[in-house]
Amino acid sequence: MVKMNIHVLLIEDEKPLSDSVSQYLIDCGINCEQVFTYSNAVNKLGRDTFDCIVIDIGLPDGSGIDLISYIKRKKIDSGIIIVTARNSLEDKLEGFDTGADDFLVKPFHLSELSARINALVRRKRYDGKEVLEYNEISIEIQNKTVFINDKKINLTKKEMDLLVYFISNADKLITKDAIAYTLWKNNADLAVSSEIIYTHIKNLRKKLVESGAKDYVQAVYGVGYKFSE
Secondary structure (H helix, E strand, O other), X not given: OOOOOOEEEEEOOOHHHHHHHHXXXXXXXXXXXXXXXXXXXXXXXXXXXXXXXXXXXXXXXXXXXXXXXXXXXXXXXXXXXXXXXXOOHHHHHHHHHHOOOEEEEOOOOHHHHHHHHHHHHHHHHHOOOOEEEEOOEEEEOOOXXXXXXXXXXXXXXXXXXXXXXXXXXXXXXXXXXXXXXXHOHHHHHHHHHOOHHHHHHHHHHHXXXXXXXXXXXXXXXXXXXXXXX
């Protein structure tokens, strides 16, 4: 199966815990960005796209439940996992009723959080499908094969990762930072500051069009890209 590129936003005001969780997820190959307050989370969500948002209910300047409500109002299509020290049935029901997908009580094993993130993102992204499709483009997830109008085309690993990421986030504006952090992880800063992202996207775009696909990759000047009709 194609290894998923996962971009997580961790909203946790306890900095030592946040640092520990973030480093563990990064070591697992999951890109994780940290914010520590409600207001910083709102700012970050207005700029970048995330596959999963991990939210502590108790934030210094607001409620995690209210933040979930904000995410739903803005129609941000990210998986949501609540982490909290509170373990009451009322808290869980309120979280799920507001729109959370999962609930973890502190203290928790970092491996369990990682597993739940992977499971949630895979469920939302592929919905159990063995094939990821977008009009004439078809990706067989397990054997990493791409077809355009049923004709196989050859992509590099990075081009494959880009195509899966684009189709999984079709019609969404994706910033260059989000692409860099998701696909290049520890080398994200280099990818953003150089022509690496542009070059890979240009090559992917050329291969798709030359193989008979429509030109779905739209550059949004100064911001990033959108994969859309």
